[in-house]
Amino acid sequence: MTVFEDRTRRCQSRLADAGADAAVLFPSTNLFYASGFREEPGERHLFLFVPSDGDPVFVAPQMYDEQIGDASWVADRRLWDDGEDPMALVGAVADELDLRGGRLLVDDRMWALFTQDLRETLPDATFGLASEVFDDLRVRKDEAELAALRAAGAVADEASVAVRELGEDAIGMTETELAGEIERLLAERGGGDLSFGTVVGSGPNGAKPHYRHGDREIERGDPVVLDFGAYVDDYPGDQTRTVVFAGDPPEEFERVHEVVREAQQAGVEAAEPGVPAEAVDRAAREVIEEAGYGDRFTHRTGHGVGLDVHEEPYVVAGNETELEPGMVFSVEPGVYLPGEFGVRIEDLVAVTEDGCERLNDSPRTWKPL
Amino acid sequence: MTVFEDRTRRCQSRLADAGADAAVLFPSTNLFYASGFREEPGERHLFLFVPSDGDPVFVAPQMYDEQIGDASWVADRRLWDDGEDPMALVGAVADELDLRGGRLLVDDRMWALFTQDLRETLPDATFGLASEVFDDLRVRKDEAELAALRAAGAVADEASVAVRELGEDAIGMTETELAGEIERLLAERGGGDLSFGTVVGSGPNGAKPHYRHGDREIERGDPVVLDFGAYVDDYPGDQTRTVVFAGDPPEEFERVHEVVREAQQAGVEAAEPGVPAEAVDRAAREVIEEAGYGDRFTHRTGHGVGLDVHEEPYVVAGNETELEPGMVFSVEPGVYLPGEFGVRIEDLVAVTEDGCERLNDSPRTWKPL
Numbered sequence: 054m055t056v057f058e059d060r061t062r063r064c065q066s067r068l069a070d071a072g073a074d075a076a077v078l079f080p081s082t083n084l085f086y087a088s089g090f091r092e093e094p095g096e097r098h099l100f101l102f103v104p105s106d107g108d109p110v111f112v113a114p115q116m117y118d119e120q121i122g123d124a125s126w127v128a129d130r131r132l133w134d135d136g137e138d139p140m141a142l143v144g145a146v147a148d149e150l151d152l153r154g155g156r157l158l159v160d161d162r163m164w165a166l167f168t169q170d171l172r173e174t175l176p177d178a179t180f181g182l183a184s185e186v187f188d189d190l191r192v193r194k195d196e197a198e199l200a201a202l203r204a205a206g207a208v209a210d211e212a213s214v215a216v217r218e219l220g221e222d223a224i225g226m227t228e229t230e231l232a233g234e235i236e237r238l239l240a241e242r243g244g245g246d247l248s249f250g251t252v253v254g255s256g257p258n259g260a261k262p263h264y265r266h267g268d269r270e271i272e273r274g275d276p277v278v279l280d281f282g283a284y285v286d287d288y289p290g291d292q293t294r295t296v297v298f299a300g301d302p303p304e305e306f307e308r309v310h311e312v313v314r315e316a317q318q319a320g321v322e323a324a325e326p327g328v329p330a331e332a333v334d335r336a337a338r339e340v341i342e343e344a345g346y347g348d349r350f351t352h353r354t355g356h357g358v359g360l361d362v363h364e365e366p367y368v369v370a371g372n373e374t375e376l377e378p379g380m381v382f383s384v385e386p387g388v389y390l391p392g393e394f395g396v397r398i399e400d401l402v403a404v405t406e407d408g409c410e411r412l413n414d415s416p417r418t419w420k421p422l
Numbered sequence: 423m424t425v426f427e428d429r430t431r432r433c434q435s436r437l438a439d440a441g442a443d444a445a446v447l448f449p450s451t452n453l454f455y456a457s458g459f460r461e462e463p464g465e466r467h468l469f470l471f472v473p474s475d476g477d478p479v480f481v482a483p484q485m486y487d488e489q490i491g492d493a494s495w496v497a498d499r500r501l502w503d504d505g506e507d508p509m510a511l512v513g514a515v516a517d518e519l520d521l522r523g524g525r526l527l528v529d530d531r532m533w534a535l536f537t538q539d540l541r542e543t544l545p546d547a548t549f550g551l552a553s554e555v556f557d558d559l560r561v562r563k564d565e566a567e568l569a570a571l572r573a574a575g576a577v578a579d580e581a582s583v584a585v586r587e588l589g590e591d592a593i594g595m596t597e598t599e600l601a602g603e604i605e606r607l608l609a610e611r612g613g614g615d616l617s618f619g620t621v622v623g624s625g626p627n628g629a630k631p632h633y634r635h636g637d638r639e640i641e642r643g644d645p646v647v648l649d650f651g652a653y654v655d656d657y658p659g660d661q662t663r664t665v666v667f668a669g670d671p672p673e674e675f676e677r678v679h680e681v682v683r684e685a686q687q688a689g690v691e692a693a694e695p696g697v698p699a700e701a702v703d704r705a706a707r708e709v710i711e712e713a714g715y716g717d718r719f720t721h722r723t724g725h726g727v728g729l730d731v732h733e734e735p736y737v738v739a740g741n742e743t744e745l746e747p748g749m750v751f752s753v754e755p756g757v758y759l760p761g762e763f764g765v766r767i768e769d770l771v772a773v774t775e776d777g778c779e780r781l782n783d784s785p786r787t788w789k790p791l
Binding site: 076092093094095096114115116117119134135136159160161162163164165166168169180181182184194211233240250261262263264320334351352353363364367369370371391 | 528720721740
């Protein structure tokens with residue numbers, strides 16, 4: 054039995070426990086997790102029906118026949134040609150699997166376009182979210198998954214050190230040029246697709262937590278937020294350092310950087326089995342609040358990382374999920390001073406039997422390497 | 423009034439015509455089209471409520487405050503912090519705009535995660551899709567949009583010629599290496615983000631229409647499907663050529679390539695105002711059917727291209743949408759011989775007053791340049 058079939062069988066036993074008759078997946082990491090078939094979401098109807106009992110069934114465009122056959126252990130494929138009605142196939146599958154009056158858990162990221170079609174074709178069904186059964190399976194990583202996450206962490210670490218070694222040479226480069234250089238370094242060291250749009254936030258741009266990069270040129274003394282990563286073996290890297298390439302930073306920067314560094318350390322130290330996820334958030338946040346920057350830390354402390362770069366467990370107030378060995382998440386507190394600069398420091402950690410393991414370990418200092 | 427506000431106002435007048443009380447957008451090209459704010463979908467609740475009358479309202483994470491303020495003309499932002507309940511804000515906005523019993527058109531690509539939350543928070547509302555009002559606005563491109571699409575077409579054309587000039591040097595490169603070279607060429611010529619994962623399908627891999635690239639090395643005489651593009655000024659390029667870098671291709675290849683080239687030409691010639699989109703599909707398909715390869719052309723002839731690389735109008739049997747000036751779509755017939763090779767040729771075209779304009783014009787021959 055492949056790892057994918059094994060995961061599907063475990064999913065099926067949980068469906069019954071959840072009072073659900075089937076999960077209905079579409080191109081997503083849940084679909085890959087269960088079937089081994091990976092594809093981006095698209096406008097063509099492509100579903101995997103995973104009934105609580107029996108074998109799963111694909112409903113897919115004809116043009117995917119060979120790719121699904123190559124990638125997936127799921128043998129039952131119902132194919133439609135462009136110009137045909139895919140929902141007629143969905144209706145037939147629902148009849149065979151006796152799902153018309155059932156409770157269906159749809160992929161959390163399924164487009165409204167498709168959930169509307171499912172509701173119209175199966176008006177007597179009720180709907181929930183696939184995360185009800187998938188999150189609890191996916192949140193604990195197995196050894197192969199941890200090995201991939203460590204490898205992705207190493208690629209991000211190596212690229213981080215290499216780009217910082219530009220030193221004076223980075224002065225005068227635009228953020229976009231520096232992002233291109235980072236992406237080249239990631240690829241050179243074995244990274245595949247980017248985990249997300251590379252962030253190079255220099256000076257005041259660093260104060261926007263979700264800024265990517267632009268035409269601003271790096272100046273001497275600029276604090277620069279560098280947040281990036283790439284996939285290795287299907288799992289993403291994600292690491293942030295806030296650095297100065299050359300020159301003296303603004304006076305308040307040194308203090309803010311030290312506060313964020315201590316907050317990040319406190320968050321990592323709080324991560325161990327049995328504590329709720331929100332305790333990691335609280336530990337990091339308290340350091341920043343005590344330093345007087347509480348209202349400048351405008352986001353949660355972290356997010357789980359696995360096949361999705363943002364997934365459970367979210368490290369946020371209100372998340373009482375108990376940490377368990379194998380859970381992987383970011384610890385990334387930040388302080389943002391609008392119009393001036395931002396500071397964020399981020400490592401991924403994997404919860405172990407008695408604490409946690411950092412998956413990133415490049416230097417956290419802001420000073421030129 | 424900005425172009426974005428103007429679009430929103432036109433959307434609002436159509437909402438009333440459609441019997442809808444509001445559109446509810448989330449990070450998508452519809453959101454960018456109406457607000458000027460661009461973001462990738464994410465797990466945080468971020469909505470734009472566009473009522474049929476009055477001013478739109480953002481419900482957004484606090485951390486996006488500055489970015490939305492910089493990017494959008496929409497001034498009303500209701501912000502929530504990580505750890506707070508965003509749906510409480512949604513409920514308050516629904517009360518203010520009197521939407522609780524209304525008909526709401528949700529973004530077609532909104533994740534089920536969010537549509538489920540909307541249904542739970544607003545149990546008396548009914549739901550449709552935002553495409554009901556957005557598609558008809560977006561499908562006719564204005565002059566600025568056409569200029570961006572031409573520029574993206576030129577970047578793809580230039581990269582296509584440049585990569586083909588590798589000639590003998592491409593022999594022995596892996597598909598993945600060649601994809602990297604194409605992506606470098608696109609960036610060098612002014613392309614931004616890739617329109618989609620670059621396709622380099624050599625030999626039998628070209629017979630899988632949605633294959634990307636892998637470790638296979640290009641051999642002499644291999645037919646290679648090259649399908650790629652990059653964004654310029656927010657609009658994507660998308661072009662396909664099937665080429666041989668060096669050596670003699672399989673005997674049947676020359677014949678299949680000529681059939682596909684003629685089919686593509688027939689599709690382009692059929693594109694003019696007043697004909698249904700499906701007529702373009704039929705014109706291309708007839709050429710392939712007459713040549714005896716009908717069952718090897720396993721997909722529609724094309725898709726609309728705009729802010730999304732796949733959007734209306736789809737060039738497919740059953741789509742009776744009448745073509746109008748300003749519509750832009752791909753014409754990309756293909757023939758796929760499993761285990762042997764595939765051939766696809768694709769240009770984007772823009773419908774004009776009396777026919778159509780090709781947005782790509784790099785050589786369509788398979789022969790080395």
